[in-house]
Amino acid sequence: xxxxxxxxxxxxxxxxxxxxxxxxxxxxxxxxxxxxxxxxxxxxxxxxxxxxxxxxxxxxxxxxxxxxxxxxxxxxxxxxxxxxxxxxxxxxxxxxxxxxxxxxxxxxxxxxxxxxxxxxxxxxxxxxxxxxxxxxxxxxxxxxxxxxxxxxxxxxxxxxxxxxxxxxxxxxxxxxxxxxxxxxxxxxxxxxxxxxxxxxxxxxxxxxxxxxx
Amino acid sequence: xxxxxxxxxxxxxxxxxxxxxxxxxxxxxxxxxxxxxxxxxxxxxxxxxxxxxxxxxxxxxxxxxxxxxxxxxxxxxxxxxxxxxxxxxxxxxxxxxxxxxxxxxxxxxxxxxxxxxxxxxxxxxxxxxxxxxxxxxxxxxxxxxxxxxxxxxxxxxxxxxxxxxxxxxxxxxxxxxxxxxxxxxxxxxxxxxxxxxxxxxxxxxxxxxxxxxxxx
Numbered sequence: 001x002x003x004x005x006x007x008x009x010x011x012x013x014x015x016x017x018x019x020x021x022x023x024x025x026x027x028x029x030x031x032x033x034x035x036x037x038x039x040x041x042x043x044x045x046x047x048x049x050x051x052x053x054x055x056x057x058x059x060x061x062x063x064x065x066x067x068x069x070x071x072x073x074x075x076x077x078x079x080x081x082x083x084x085x086x087x088x089x090x091x092x093x094x095x096x097x098x099x100x101x102x103x104x105x106x107x108x109x110x111x112x113x114x115x116x117x118x119x120x121x122x123x124x125x126x127x128x129x130x131x132x133x134x135x136x137x138x139x140x141x142x143x144x145x146x147x148x149x150x151x152x153x154x155x156x157x158x159x160x161x162x163x164x165x166x167x168x169x170x171x172x173x174x175x176x177x178x179x180x181x182x183x184x185x186x187x188x189x190x191x192x193x194x195x196x197x198x199x200x201x202x203x204x205x206x207x208x209x210x211x212x213x
Numbered sequence: 214x215x216x217x218x219x220x221x222x223x224x225x226x227x228x229x230x231x232x233x234x235x236x237x238x239x240x241x242x243x244x245x246x247x248x249x250x251x252x253x254x255x256x257x258x259x260x261x262x263x264x265x266x267x268x269x270x271x272x273x274x275x276x277x278x279x280x281x282x283x284x285x286x287x288x289x290x291x292x293x294x295x296x297x298x299x300x301x302x303x304x305x306x307x308x309x310x311x312x313x314x315x316x317x318x319x320x321x322x323x324x325x326x327x328x329x330x331x332x333x334x335x336x337x338x339x340x341x342x343x344x345x346x347x348x349x350x351x352x353x354x355x356x357x358x359x360x361x362x363x364x365x366x367x368x369x370x371x372x373x374x375x376x377x378x379x380x381x382x383x384x385x386x387x388x389x390x391x392x393x394x395x396x397x398x399x400x401x402x403x404x405x406x407x408x409x410x411x412x413x414x415x416x417x418x419x420x421x422x423x424x425x426x427x428x429x
Contacts, residue, residue: 082315152315155328156423
């Protein structure tokens with residue numbers, strides 16, 4: 001098609017537009033996570049000993065760490081949908097926060113005396129359940145971030161998809177943590193890393209194909 | 214209405230020096246004046262034209278796209294084989310149209326344009342690796358052959374960073390239009406090695422482009 005004709009068509013198709021606002025998108029994601037949390041807890045999934053757990057530093061490490069990681073990754077992802085933004089340096093900083101959370105968990109674990117072998121502490125059956133529910137809870141958030149990614153113009157699709165996957169995975173894990181009865185740092189680091197890592201890698205593989213522009 | 218496109222810089226007819234960035238949003242009256250006044254389309258003016266396009270001003274948008282078509286033609290002529298330039302220009306114009314809402318009128322226009330153009334350039338480099346190339350017949354008419362070859366300054370410069378075998382395979386098959394078999398005979402590489410070198414070389418080129426800032 002000649003360029004003149006193409007330009008004629010583009011001009012004919014011109015409609016007033018509105019810029020996507022990062023804050024508005026963040027609010028939408030927050031509302032979606034809130035609805036998910038309310039729906040999840042309405043199924044009677046809230047851990048019965050949450051009042052006791054709230055007195056443990058490990059509980060707050062788990063909840064605070066996941067909330068921080070989810071908020072930070074969501075910010076990185078939403079900012080990366082701007083064509084001028086490069087998310088790689090921000091992703092590296094996010095990885096540093098993740099490493100800090102791991103180190104804090106290791107310190108907390110070293111201070112406790114669980115008295116069980118590492119294999120027994122993993123509790124495979126419960127761990128598999130963790131992975132499954134975490135993945136289900138992350139899915140709506142991955143889809144919402146995909147829609148926002150398609151609406152934006154990310155120029156580093158791989159890094160944006162990684163950030164989106166990490167955001168959805170950690171947010172899903174945060175919601176699941178209201179149910180998870182384990183306060184063992186080793187169990188949490190192992191299974192949550194496995195679950196979040198799988199969701200992030202899946203997003204990294206799929207989202208660039210679906211959000212290509 | 215189609216706008217004329219005379220070569221005068223905005224500060225010559227606006228009576229002001231180029232606006233420092235970031236700049237505040239322009240009043241509507243100034244936007245209207247900009248897209249009804251002849252100019253050569255500098256980035257500051259392009260930002261105002263795009264802001265007007267956001268509000269639905271078709272005349273401003275047409276003038277912007279006309280200017281961008283020329284700028285993109287020069288941009289890709291230095292970065293892609295001549296046969297791919299027109300497609301890349303049109304592809305980028307469509308992308309600019311579809312993603313125009315992501316331009317923030319509070320910020321300068323050129324970096325946004327460069328980001329979109331670079332993204333499409335990388336996309337083209339990757340596509341060169343995915344799609345086969347038909348060999349050109351020996352008697353094909355070539356316009357302005359010398360300028361076509363010498364104008365790919367940026368592409369040639371980038372290819373110098375590849376392994377010689379990769380650069381040679383890309384140059385012969387993707388730029389000069391030889392078949393894989395002909396390139397194989399010329400270089401002594403097997404057919405499959407030519408294909409592997411093209412694939413890996415183009416992937417490496419895309420990674421190099423993505424990893425560094427680009428000048429116009």
